[in-house]
Amino acid sequence: MSGRRNYEGVAENSDILHRDMLQRMWLIRSFEERVIDLCHRKQLAGLVHVGIGQEGVAVGVATAMGDDDYLYGTHRSHGHFLARGADPNGLMAELAGKDTGCCRGRGGSMHIVEVGRRLMSATGIVGGTIPLALGTALVAREEGNVVAVYFGDGASNTGSFHECLNMASLWKLPVVLVCENNGYAEFTPMSAHTVVSHVSVHGQPYDMASQIVDGNDTLAVLEAARNAVVRARDGGGPTIVECLTYRLRGHYVGDPESYRKADEVDEWRGKDPIRRFTSVLRDRGAVTARDVRRMEESARARVEDAVRFMQESPWPSSASVADFVYA
Numbered sequence: 001m002s003g004r005r006n007y008e009g010v011a012e013n014s015d016i017l018h019r020d021m022l023q024r025m026w027l028i029r030s031f032e033e034r035v036i037d038l039c040h041r042k043q044l045a046g047l048v049h050v051g052i053g054q055e056g057v058a059v060g061v062a063t064a065m066g067d068d069d070y071l072y073g074t075h076r077s078h079g080h081f082l083a084r085g086a087d088p089n090g091l092m093a094e095l096a097g098k099d100t101g102c103c104r105g106r107g108g109s110m111h112i113v114e115v116g117r118r119l120m121s122a123t124g125i126v127g128g129t130i131p132l133a134l135g136t137a138l139v140a141r142e143e144g145n146v147v148a149v150y151f152g153d154g155a156s157n158t159g160s161f162h163e164c165l166n167m168a169s170l171w172k173l174p175v176v177l178v179c180e181n182n183g184y185a186e187f188t189p190m191s192a193h194t195v196v197s198h199v200s201v202h203g204q205p206y207d208m209a210s211q212i213v214d215g216n217d218t219l220a221v222l223e224a225a226r227n228a229v230v231r232a233r234d235g236g237g238p239t240i241v242e243c244l245t246y247r248l249r250g251h252y253v254g255d256p257e258s259y260r261k262a263d264e265v266d267e268w269r270g271k272d273p274i275r276r277f278t279s280v281l282r283d284r285g286a287v288t289a290r291d292v293r294r295m296e297e298s299a300r301a302r303v304e305d306a307v308r309f310m311q312e313s314p315w316p317s318s319a320s321v322a323d324f325v326y327a
């Protein structure tokens with residue numbers, strides 16, 4: 001396989017491509033808003049993290065990748081996976097623990113995988129997918145493909161993150177390290193847990209290319225990610241793409257959010273990536289208000305299909321309790 005591009009035949013910056021990106025942002029937003037609602041109704045259990053407000057990163061990065069490139073997520077990856085074409089039915093069913101879930105209901109929100117789409121895994125271990133991405137990059141390099149891996153500002157303080165920067169740079173691995181810097185690790189602001197002002201600074205001693213980008217500017221993310229993907233595919237090695245963004249909801253569904261002020265959240269609500277991208281497209285006549293309404297309606301309808309699918313799906317049978325368990 002080679003580094004085939006998404007959207008073959010579609011110009012790299014066409015209205016068609018950008019409308020599709022906005023549609024995917026709406027799918028992610030609608031999916032996660034419904035997930036929160038289902039948690040409150042006790043139809044979903046377990047710890048769930050949503051990335052509402054971070055959709056510009058998910059869609060910008062996904063659009064820069066080729067169809068055969070690989071992706072690793074974090075504990076907050078519904079959006080990362082939906083942006084790359086994950087099946088909303090399988091994802092919703094997985095969150096509910098149903099047998100039709102993408103991991104047969106064994107994984108839940110933090111352990112989603114869809115190998116067929118090269119969505120290699122999310123993880124409950126902060127920073128845990130970065131070493132896995134390096135391993136996959138050894139294979140990807142032979143294929144002419146690239147691996148993108150997400151991590152947060154908090155993950156940049158794990159030891160293996162620094163070990164991976166060194167090795168990825170030394171071996172010029174085709175990896176794009178996407179930092180979703182939303183300013184907090186759980187309830188701790190970045191200024192209280194990290195000595196450097198930007199996570200991408202950590203790339204310097206390891207001689208790694210890096211770029212800082214406004215993560216709520218979807219087209220800026222797309223451009224930065226494209227540069228990094230091209231560099232990786234052309235043998236230029238890894239890049240840190242640090243996307244400055246914000247999660248508009250709590251760290252987890254149910255988080256009382258006592259560590260941040262309502263004013264701060266309001267300020268970031270004004271920078272909502274969906275609203276900003278919509279304005280860009282409307283200003284240049286690529287979408288009308290009606291188009292945007294239809295996008296939102298169709299996203300919400302698609303999510304309702306997924307909810308129905310989840311509700312009608314069976315639980316795993318008790319006889320299968322030991323399946324997929326290795327000893």
Ligand SMILES: Cc1ncc(C[n+]2csc(CCOP(=O)(O)OP(=O)(O)O)c2C)c(N)n1
Pocket residue numbers: 074075076124125126127151152153154155156182184185186251
């Ligand atoms: C190795 C490890 N340490 C601690 C935790 C507990 N934990 C869960 S989420 C989180 C914060 C992660 O912050 P960040 O990487 O910035 O991602 P964000 O939650 O902001 O998306 C922590 C410390 C964990 N899951 N794994």
